[in-house]
Amino acid sequence: xxxxxxWAIYRFxxxxxxxxxxxxxxVPVITTSLYFIVFGSAIGSxxxxxxxxxxxxxxxxxxxxxxxxxxSIFNASFGIxxxxxxxxxxxxxxxxxxxxxxxxxxxxxxxxxxxxxxxxIFATAHLFVPVSVLHPLLALLFLLLxxxxxxxxxxxxxxxxxxxxxxQVIPLLVVTPLTFLGGSFYSIEMLAEPWRTITLFNPVVYxxxxxxxxxxxxxxxxxxxxxxxxxxxxxxxLLGIWWIFRTGYRLKA
Amino acid sequence: xxxxxxSIRGLRKAYASGTEALKAVDLDIRRGEIFALLGxxxxxxxxxxxxxxxxxxxxxxxxxxxxxxxQTHYREVRRRIGLVPQELTxxxxxxxxxTVSFSRELFGKPRDPAKIEEILRTLxxxxxxxxxxxxxxGGMKRRVMIAKALAHEPDILxxxxxxxxxxxELRKDMWNMVRRLREQGVTIIxxxxxxxxxxxxxxxxxxxxxxxxILVEDKAALMQKLGRKILHLQLVEPLAAVPSALAPWQxxxxxxxxxxxxxxxxxxxxxxxxxxLAALRDEGITFKDLDTKQSSLEDIFVDLIQQQRQxxxx
Numbered sequence: 001x002x003x004x005x006x007w008a009i010y011r012f013x014x015x016x017x018x019x020x021x022x023x024x025x026x027v028p029v030i031t032t033s034l035y036f037i038v039f040g041s042a043i044g045s046x047x048x049x050x051x052x053x054x055x056x057x058x059x060x061x062x063x064x065x066x067x068x069x070x071x072s073i074f075n076a077s078f079g080i081x082x083x084x085x086x087x088x089x090x091x092x093x094x095x096x097x098x099x100x101x102x103x104x105x106x107x108x109x110x111x112x113x114x115x116x117x118x119x120x121i122f123a124t125a126h127l128f129v130p131v132s133v134l135h136p137l138l139a140l141l142f143l144l145l146x147x148x149x150x151x152x153x154x155x156x157x158x159x160x161x162x163x164x165x166x167x168q169v170i171p172l173l174v175v176t177p178l179t180f181l182g183g184s185f186y187s188i189e190m191l192a193e194p195w196r197t198i199t200l201f202n203p204v205v206y207x208x209x210x211x212x213x214x215x216x217x218x219x220x221x222x223x224x225x226x227x228x229x230x231x232x233x234x235x236x237x238l239l240g241i242w243w244i245f246r247t248g249y250r251l252k253a
Numbered sequence: 254x255x256x257x258x259x260s261i262r263g264l265r266k267a268y269a270s271g272t273e274a275l276k277a278v279d280l281d282i283r284r285g286e287i288f289a290l291l292g293x294x295x296x297x298x299x300x301x302x303x304x305x306x307x308x309x310x311x312x313x314x315x316x317x318x319x320x321x322x323x324q325t326h327y328r329e330v331r332r333r334i335g336l337v338p339q340e341l342t343x344x345x346x347x348x349x350x351x352t353v354s355f356s357r358e359l360f361g362k363p364r365d366p367a368k369i370e371e372i373l374r375t376l377x378x379x380x381x382x383x384x385x386x387x388x389x390x391g392g393m394k395r396r397v398m399i400a401k402a403l404a405h406e407p408d409i410l411x412x413x414x415x416x417x418x419x420x421x422e423l424r425k426d427m428w429n430m431v432r433r434l435r436e437q438g439v440t441i442i443x444x445x446x447x448x449x450x451x452x453x454x455x456x457x458x459x460x461x462x463x464x465x466x467i468l469v470e471d472k473a474a475l476m477q478k479l480g481r482k483i484l485h486l487q488l489v490e491p492l493a494a495v496p497s498a499l500a501p502w503q504x505x506x507x508x509x510x511x512x513x514x515x516x517x518x519x520x521x522x523x524x525x526x527x528x529x530l531a532a533l534r535d536e537g538i539t540f541k542d543l544d545t546k547q548s549s550l551e552d553i554f555v556d557l558i559q560q561q562r563q564x565x566x567x
Contacts, residue, residue, distance in 0.1 A: 091336075095359045
């Protein structure tokens with residue numbers, strides 16, 4: 001293993017995040033606060049409880065994941081797209097780095113930042129609502145799995161995208177709608193048929209409910225099912241990355 | 254040739270568009286030499302380098318570094334190779350010293366601030382070490398790219414068009430640096446379409462055109478083998494026309510009639526010079542001075558390309 005090479009990429013990426021540290025952290029804090037003001041106070045005052053959980057607390061896992069999805073995809077896709085765009089990718093390709101090591105550097109850094117943002121949101125949520133986590137270790141591991149998966153997904157998008165505009169397409173047009181429609185801010189039990197069944201085809205449902213279960217011990221979907229769905233998505237992303245490096249797709253002529 | 258440091262065997266590249274960029278190139282690079290790969294734009298120089306360095310996938314053939322295959326032993330091979338690409342591609346917001354240190358670690362070498370300082374000083378970049386890349390001039394960026402390529406102390410260095418768009422002073426600096434590296438035992442392969450660069454720098458020259466390596470020669474041998482020479486004779490009395498007795502040599506007379514020029518093949522056994530001089534004496538034509546001039550690599554190159562085109566046309 002070229003640990004020094006992995007560490008070099010990791011540090012380079014983390015350094016890039018540090019340059020925009022304050023905006024990088026202020027954005028999730030402000031966004032989360034806005035969500036709590038709108039959902040928590042305005043709407044939450046009429047909803048009170050979902051499945052025995054106060055509405056304000058109920059939306060915390062969903063809020064964390066919403067940011068994790070966008071942060072992961074954005075950081076990882078931008079991280080690999082930038083060297084492709086400027087041409088500095090030549091150095092990565094000519095270095096004694098395996099595909100796994102390269103991905104570990106980029107995805108590792110993107111995941112670190114996304115995890116930090118998730119934890120900042122968690123801390124911010126405490127200012128508004130009482131939040132306790134029933135299975136803290138499971139919650140952390142599940143969050144890590146989701147983060148790594150979306151970072152890999154972002155890495156694929158960063159390779160696939162032909163320009164900066166395309167980097168935004170998947171997160172804005174696919175991931176955000178699926179997140180809002182995937183029970184991040186409500187229980188799918190509240191939906192009428194056929195919408196309830198249709199919603200079950202939305203993969204985000206499993207991610208959000210798996211994470212929510214680690215908080216409250218109750219969710220719309222069994223934790224095992226949620227974990228299996230998340231692992232399947234992670235596996236698909238791994239396969240995609242493996243294929244990219246095997247074929248040199250948009251990396252090598 | 255015994256023990257080449259780099260062996261290229263039947264290397265081919267056909268792009269998806271159908272363009273055949275390389276047609277089964279065979280090339281051995283000697284340990285410690287400066288090899289110039291000379292050819293016009295689009296000849297396949299960059300493709301060749303890019304395949305060796307892992308930026309482009311080959312359609313066939315193989316590359317060996319000290320007998321080790323460049324794909325199965327990519328770690329070992331790549332650790333030994335440094336690449337300075339043609340395009341100035343840098344991380345705009347990184348300071349010089351960070352980007353150079355990054356390169357060293359990316360190639361798996363432990364941090365070594367003393368080594369980085371030495372490299373930066375050699376390339377007169379030390380004073381600029383804290384400057385961020387986007388604030389540097391083009392020439393300075395070029396130096397940083399060289400520093401990055403040298404940061405992991407490679408023993409094979411590829412320079413793709415190192416002096417393209419570089420001012421005269423920097424070009425001289427670059428040449429001196431390349432010579433110093435060679436003295437330290439680094440093998441250097443550079444591509445160029447500046448013939449004077451190959452002539453100035455290289456121990457051997459390979460001429461590439463349309464994806465084919467037309468020839469590989471020691472520079473001196475190439476000049477001797479293919480070079481044409483021109484004999485100038487400064488006449489004492491100007492001539493009105495070339496006397497018919499001299500017709501077999503087809504000499505050219507200058508407009509003022511004072512200079513007679515004879516072009517001959519330096520590689521031929523009989524250059525025709527002694528007989529021409531004898532004929533001049535018989536005609537009673539006297540000259541006050543004479544000189545011969547070796548044709549430049551540029552002339553040789555143009556000849557080669559023309560030969561190729563003629564062969565292709567036939």
